[in-house]
Amino acid sequence: MLETGQAPPLTSEPSRPVHPLMRRKPVEQLVAEGGQGEGGSLRRSLTMWQLTMISIGATLGTGIFVVLGTATPKAGPAVTISFVIAGLTALFSALSYAELAGSVPVSGSSYSYSYATMGELIAWICGWCLVLEYGVSVAAVAVGWGEYLNELLDGTIGVTIPDAVSAPLGDGGFINLPALVVVLLAMVFLMRGAKESARVNSIMVGVKIVTLLLFIGIGFMGIKAGNYAPLAPLGVTGISAAASTLFFSYIGFDAASTAGEEAKNPKRDLPRAIMLSLLIVTVLYVLVAFVAVGAMPWQDFEGTEAALAQIMTDVSGHTFWGVVLAAGAVVAIASVVFAVLYGQTRILFAMSRDGLVPKVFAKVNPKTGAPRANVVIVSLFCGALAAFIPLGKLADATSIGTLFAFGLVNVAVIILRRTRPDMPRTFKVALFPVTPILGVIACGYMMFSLDTATWIVFGGWMIAGLVFYFLYGIRRSRLATAEK
Template structure:
């Protein structure tokens, strides 16, 4: 039984199944890159400065760089595995090929938490920013009863349902069409942040940067841990392995390229913000207003804040679209392996998209966003993401050892130091999160193990192919 839990799925078999043409290869390098940027560049930058600047001062720019370097270790591992195993399952498929079925299930279960719950939390925030935009532009807001979830002064969060349904309708049109719309939204929200930088730099004062690091290295580290979670999402391109036109070349470029783009934007916004407004004026209790306050101080006008709110509305819509896309493709890969019901694998003949999969995921996310106070459950998505990142770093080392002969379109530099550092940084960040979040994550994992042993293990196609007998892991990863 122990051997059967850790039986690996041969890399060649995974790649062959991914090349059967069930999904349509239509996504370009630009579209793949924008999917990762879209999933990463969300509301984080609009709120994170108010949380992080008081911890570090003007050295927030170094905190963003530190967080980017931390994310880079895992991004390099993702790039290697995405180029080697270009399928839709992301870290789920990578761990299936390297560490076995049980670990793959754990990774997939973590991704369900990361994608489904996090996008529900993001959708909840869409209504808040939409209200900000309505207030600043038209002078009215939606009633709290229909714009807030229960527990926050409302009955049902209608805007959250609306943004999920809009994303669902777009996804049903096809991967290429969704990618085109996402690319437009990403370029718009980058444009809004460039607009912020331009206005903020008109009020830039070098005196605001002194002292540069009032809290020292400890402050830079503390703020770095805070802003790291604004980088989560760079792995979104890896879920498009079966819809990329040239996956072996484009997936590694999209993953690394998206991280570079997001880092440049974050550093520019951070520098513009602390240069235009002294760091002591950033208040942790006013996180959502931090960038708006900078613009008001810089221009003495209110209309730029309305533009910024519009940027936040676009940013959230883009995140919802990108993350929902990733969720459906991961479930598609898990269904192909028999670990979740077959309905998630069914693809429409015309548009080559998993229609039932998309409808079920959208309904689940809309229900969560509309009626469930997410609270600490949303925070637990950070642990789920970091856990999956750690498994990918380990997967690179395992696959280098078991299948050194595999053609790799990208190789992680400074191996094995890079993936080792990726594992250490992920573990370190997990232990910096609060205890309640850690406990919720453990409960989530316990539920996942129950589901695996009651359903997934019994329906595993790899298990049925082995005749139900316990099979030892194949060290060479061949059929």
């Protein structure tokens, strides 16, 4: 097996003219450039456990604390099945991510995988989707964080933050100040560097796992069999629609792949971290959803973003447990904001190093090893979205961008297996090529389950991205410069 960071031998490819939009970046070059930024380099300091915590931190909490209240009215008690469907969809892509993360351990995640297999234009489209996935999901989760903060404040000191400063435009307020605050807090910690950030993240992840286990234990005592009937009042269509919405709650399992240049042993640890995090998250989601719909009629979830805290209070008959749940949720959702924001900055770091976005995003602080300017810019952008855009619109827009990027990862696995069969792989997708093909089909199916408004937003985002690429990226691409 090759040592970490050692590139496999090159294989010759026929020399022929390549259209600028189709130029590919060799895997060896991607790996060789790993960690290098403007004025400094990222530091390899993360263990397998810390990588797993990054993925769990970016995933666990989003759907179960925030989006459950949106998805349950669509599927009824069958929302548990919707979680399983969304999890299986994520699994197909997770397997592909695990193979590519072990083979191409770089910060760019699916953007870099696309660059190595499908060319610069597709890589740009994938990277632009990742900006939507990570950046917008940070904002969406931050909005939900404000809901639980209100629950906590109301239960402890009897104070509720006024709607004017705790709800975005369109939801009865002017600015969601709590959502902005949690993004800025995450920014402060991320500026300290990957190692220190990982420690903070691990603590927060531990708190939210304990919180969810507590909910399962107390909520189980309030289950009423009648709440499960009828199981699927809105039919298969409702289950599918809920699964598409809940896929948002699995966004983040790929976060470890964005840490490819900061992992101590990326070829070994990245695949393990991705698969382990998805397993833990799926089990917890299904158990919590099963208990939640059993303890509270599914109709009562409508418009309730802090459903779990309400269930804890109703089942126990005391506000104390609801407050405990709300406190755990505040920590849990903050960790999602923290970990996803980390992933966004590392993707933009890779895109900047390739010249496709301004070089400020690749500037590394030599003292902390963190891309500080990158962190500040991304945090301010996400904070503004969180402060002014309603949650529901953000969640679905994030899902479609994620599904598109995941579909490209599955295609990248197939292409790299065909073009580089000799390349050392520390993890291989089982049942190849059936599994990645199913991944593409599943992602496509869930994309088309989303509503027209979401597609319009996605189309507008893609048009804006292509305009930026043709006006800026294609001319400043470092790969193009090297070819001249």
